[in-house]
Amino acid sequence: MARLLRENPTEAWLVVVLVVMSAGLAVASPSFLTLVNLTSLLNNSAVNVIWAVGLLVVLVAGGIDISFAVAASVVQYLIAVTFGASGGDWLTGFALAVAFGAGLGFINAGLIHHFRIISIVVTIATFNVFFGLLMYFTAGRGIYALPAWWTDRILIFERQAADGTWAELTLPVAVMAGCVLATWLLLARTTTGRQLYAFGDNPEAARRLGISPARMQFLAFGWCGAMAGIAGLMQVNVAREVVPNALYGRELFVLAAVVLGGARLGGGRGTVLGCVLGVMLVAVAQNGLNLLGVSPYAFRMVVGAIILVAISTSGISLARRRRMAA
């Protein structure tokens, strides 16, 4: 246990902050620690978490992706156009989401690998291209006539509380759990995952040992794209519409949460647990502010401040430990 803490100081720190914050909120607002609120917290975070674990894979491999949120919008649009108002089903929906999403990720990987451009530049470019094309073809209009299977709520858990309100978990939460588990398996348990860490940590050394940089880039951005596609599919299930600019801007929020979770910009470091904790920490903060009746305009400001405080204090403790060790 002590070893676990020592090896994963970020995760331990996030748990502490999360517990302290939840305890504070539980005292300040009686509705925070209710099943209804906690389940809705999970429902609302599912899409962000799916994006986050996808982005984590890219960060671990030493890259960065700015385009995944608009890529999710593109995937939504492509699926909506493919199925029209009544076609398709969940199985083909998932298959298409993964295929389109991974395809968009491969575009990023291909540009990065073949033209040796750093990933932030490539994905800022594709972010603009994806979004520009999407707005051009939709003329900014949303699509509201969608197949029923896609927009119908599917409950995986429900319970009525004493006051008559319903606590429910919806399909996106189950999908989120699947994505988290799959990404954890990939990164922590497979040889390919360890190769991704090695590649992000020291690309030249990885190359010398026979790891193919192209494979790593395509895998990382493909995985991120596939997760983005799945997140897009789930977001439609929540919002019941495809609006081209609905997800624009969410990428920086997710990126900040993942970095808060201990992933290093520059590669080689980051865990699925930390990533999930990072997203949940921000979500709880937002939820708490909401319950406390703070103006929604303050959300972003407070979220930014939390990320700054969390990252800088964990940085201080790390620096101090290093100094003591030296």
Add this chain to the structure above:
Amino acid sequence: MTDPAPPPAIALSRVSKTFGGVRALDDVAFEVRQGEVHCLAGENGCGKSTLIKIITGVYTPEPGAEIRYFGERMEAVTPEAARRAGIAVIWQDLALFPEMSVAENIAFETLLGPRPRLVRHARLRSVAEAALAELGVRLDLDARLRTLPIAERQIVAIARALTHEARVLFMDEPTSSLTQAETDRLLAIVRRLASRGVAVVFVSHRLAEGLDVAERVTVLRDGRLVGVHPTAGMTQSRLTELMTGKTFDAAVTARDLPGAPVVLEVRGLTRPGEFEDVSLTVRAGEVVGLTGLIGAGRTELCHALFGMTRPAAGSIRLLGREVRFRSNRDAVAAGIAYVPEDRLSLGLIQPQSIADNTVITVLPRISGPSGLISPALKDRLVAHWIAELAIKIGTPADAVSTLSGGNQQRVVLAKWLATEPKLLILDSPTVGVDVGARAGIFRIVRGLADRGLAILMVSDEVPEVYFNADRVLHMAGGRIVREYDPRAIALPVLEEAVYG
């Protein structure tokens, strides 16, 4: 044959390689016997790296070359074929993964392969343990590599090579950042490997170690084979001559400086845990050598003299006036220049131009009345110092990273000399510099002293201070234990006193 000797591990002949008209290797032969420790010596650019890359299959030699590994004729060497033949290289950068565990770094091979598999942790650990046991070393397998000191990372790199069943191990500058004790430990490991039949090829700037550990030395110069010699009976100076093709008059250059004004006078300087009761003087025109083992407190003393740390007790007088520095900016203003030990990371801004690096210490002086930098003043200053120090460059606009080690060192000197200091502190000025270029640096140092600069030169290589300083101070355990006049003592005696 009645007594068939085992075939050599590596036997190369008629190896040539040309890059864009430059003959990197010209008809070179190279042989490493099984279980031998072999030293590959030569200056930067002599073709050592090209040779290693041909042996490991990174480069293909020109037609006509003959390559045999363990007696087997190789038609074409690929990296894969070299690895299968048991040839491994530990590059200077070690090629490790700082964020991963020691076990993963050592047994990385078990993580390779294009198909995703579940990581077999038990096998990972047993492979890593076996490799460390072979070296006779214990390390925490679960520790992140970045928490290990550089010497232990090196051991991890060696252990990883052993997991590839290495039978020939090339080590590129393995000791350049190790302390004496760590170096001894590494050399012991090298001998242990050799006794188990692993041939080790040692590539090092530090000739003493190469001669110490190796049985034979192959010398390359300008892409040609100079010769293969047994190390028994070989001296450092002879080896230097073979590597450079020049003879160096290793003569003591110490002089007396009667009546020269005292520039630096330090009395009883103390900083607990770093150095104790240090007193020394440096006169104008004098080169004072400060030597001692790594960890003796030399660099810490330099930092205090340069105002980077504050001494707890004692006084520093500069030209007779007592000074107390609050920061190194004060020290620069008072006329002290400091060229740090780790020139590559601390002394220069590598991607920036030679010109920008040179003027960085004197930006206010080259600014016009508007406060903006005057290109004319800057160019004049840069041209002056490039000529003064005979720095070999393309143009001043080239990045510093394009220069050789010796020329980079000169740019660092130029940058500090531009401040027109009274006292120059040189911390290990020849670390990572070729033997040939070292002589040039010492010539410059002597020339600066002759013009009246007071110089405090720190080095852990006793011969450097012995031959190039007017007086030698020996520091150990944070104290200056003794002062020597190089003219009154033989080098081996001084070396014994310092290293003993």
